[in-house]
Amino acid sequence: NFLLYFENYYGMFLNMYARSEESVEKLKKELEIMEKQTLRYAQDLAKIFKKEREKAVQLDLTKEQLVRSARMALTGQLAASMAHEINNVITPAIGNIDLILLQQEALEPKLAERIMRVKESLDKVSSMLRHLLDFSRRETEKKEKVNVKKSVLNVLNFLEYKIKKKAIKIQMTFPPELPEIYGDTDQLEQVFTNLTINAIEAMDVEGILEITVQYLPEKDYLEISFKDNGRGIASEDLDHIFAPFYTTKEAGKGTGLGLFVSYGIIEKHGGIIDVKSELGKGSTFTIKLPLK
Numbered sequence: 001n002f003l004l005y006f007e008n009y010y011g012m013f014l015n016m017y018a019r020s021e022e023s024v025e026k027l028k029k030e031l032e033i034m035e036k037q038t039l040r041y042a043q044d045l046a047k048i049f050k051k052e053r054e055k056a057v058q059l060d061l062t063k064e065q066l067v068r069s070a071r072m073a074l075t076g077q078l079a080a081s082m083a084h085e086i087n088n089v090i091t092p093a094i095g096n097i098d099l100i101l102l103q104q105e106a107l108e109p110k111l112a113e114r115i116m117r118v119k120e121s122l123d124k125v126s127s128m129l130r131h132l133l134d135f136s137r138r139e140t141e142k143k144e145k146v147n148v149k150k151s152v153l154n155v156l157n158f159l160e161y162k163i164k165k166k167a168i169k170i171q172m173t174f175p176p177e178l179p180e181i182y183g184d185t186d187q188l189e190q191v192f193t194n195l196t197i198n199a200i201e202a203m204d205v206e207g208i209l210e211i212t213v214q215y216l217p218e219k220d221y222l223e224i225s226f227k228d229n230g231r232g233i234a235s236e237d238l239d240h241i242f243a244p245f246y247t248t249k250e251a252g253k254g255t256g257l258g259l260f261v262s263y264g265i266i267e268k269h270g271g272i273i274d275v276k277s278e279l280g281k282g283s284t285f286t287i288k289l290p291l292k
Contacts, residue, residue: 202230
């Protein structure tokens with residue numbers, strides 16, 4: 001009887017042990033499945049978080065661009081209004097100086113020379129004001145197909161003397177197939193000219209100017225960047241760099257209208273222009289232009 005009892009008890013123990021082994025294996029498999037599911041959830045959450053963070057960054061950039069555009073529009077209107085008033089004041093002054101110079105022979109040579117210098121200065125101011133007033137009144141004059149690569153090469157050819165004078169090295173990057181955009185060729189070349197001249201003047205002899213054009217099909221626009229290794233722009237100047245009459249150049253070497261006009265031209269073409277810079281590390285001006 002004892003032997004039979006022992007055999008029965010031992011059999012029950014083996015069955016319990018077998019079931020316990022099965023339970024452990026089953027639990028291990030369930031834990032492995034849960035671990036994989038948790039890992040997938042974590043990866044999915046990380047992707048969602050990354051996308052939302054990118055959206056937030058893009059939204060902040062868009063808000064910043066809108067605020068800057070609104071500020072530039074208001075500043076441009078105020079500048080145009082001031083230019084009109086100033087022009088009204090200096091026009092009669094120029095007229096009276098012209099009348100005086102009609103009798104130049106009757107004036108002492110030194111006095112006549114000084115009056116001529118005053119007239120030259122007033123003429124320069126008048127030209128700047130007319131430029132600003134003309135720009136503030138005009139829209140994009142014409143829409144035509146623009147080959148950006150050709151326009152950039154035209155500008156570099158036009159500025160060949162300045163480039164060679166400082167031995168500037170030009171590095172260009174264009175995609176093999178570059179779609180044309182619709183815009184005003186003359187105005188866009190004016191922007192490219194302004195940015196190239198600014199880069200040349202910001203660099204020492206044998207500086208490097210990198211001009212890169214990219215086509216971004218997913219956003220259907222061209223990105224054009226002008227990167228120099230010049231002196232850079234101080235952080236306190238970056239917020240004002242596109243404002244009218246604001247210049248970081250030495251006195252007498254800049255009117256402060258080039259970047260302001262460039263900003264307006266790009267904006268009228270439905271694009272944006274921005275700058276990244278750091279003192280001693282150069283500047284990069286980036287233009288984004290829609291294809292249509």
